[in-house]
Amino acid sequence: MTCRACAGPSTGPGRRHPRDLRGHRTATRHPGGRDAQQGSHRPREAGLCVEGAPGTEIHPEVAPRPGDVVVTKRRAGAFSGSDLDVVLRARGIDSLVLTGIATGAVVLSALCRANDLDFGLTVLSCLDTDPEVHRVLVERLFPRWADVVTVDAWAESVSSPAT
Template identity: 40%
Template sequence: MTQALSLDPSTTALVLIDLQHGIVSRPLAPYSGPQVVENGARVAAAMRTKGATVVYVRVPLNELLHLPSDAPMRAPDAPPAPEQASELVPEAGVQPGDLVVSKRQWGAFYGTDLEQHLRRRGIQTIAICGIATNFGVESTARHAFDLGYKLVFVEDATTSMSEEWHRFTVDNVFCRMGHVRTTQQVIDALA
């Protein structure tokens, strides 16, 4: 049984991962990029209205850490991504006063000032969403968990390259790290 969720906006931050042109436009499941952006923007608007911190994380795709692997994310000889691919989509709804953090690896904490921003604001709980569930979102969540943040996962504002990858992470990892809720449940928890 899902327990009731209540979020204190003064100690909660919403962190939206990689809602940018070069990622949102990919084939994704179980939710499309535009669906994730729409739901993330809804949560961000509700959070802002209640005074919570809203953080958008982006990755300059041509600066992303690429180490040798058996299944690289992109071909070693692939041409550089167009500059627009690294820009947040306008539909994500970035507003003045929101934080924008640039990362260069999957997770949003390592090598960025995200933790410093959150600590200075007294953040204790992070609601997290974005693309991809089992890459950038999970990497960021694992680091946040290790740092002692309480976590809320906005399930229908998160997606991956396949429904199977998404479901596995949500059903086997996220539920053990925090609370998994829908967009509407997270908005209602702010009331």
């Protein structure tokens, strides 16, 4: 399988490490709440990702399997307004691999909070809509808190037998 965001290899079906938590998340907001206000340039006030709206569902190619965890995300950061920290801690997970298509928003927010929560962190250097923001983050800021690697290097490391 190939990562649709960066065209790099993904771990693919049946290639999960036994301790991996295959987490699925949906980015939604409560319909009709403060987050659903219209007329703002801020996503949460523009009503983007309203719960149940098109585009908030999990893509069928990566649909949860029995036993997988689904965390509903209500803000840009994976930890804000969700029970992700509790879910991870309950399973003894203390290290995370972060990636995404919005380095300067979603990945940055998740990384900041995960760092504050003392998770071991790896960031996959993928892409962003603003190449300069991406470059500054993955070259200057992210290495302060996480190992930053390419998708290819990470995929090779998880597919190689442990020594």
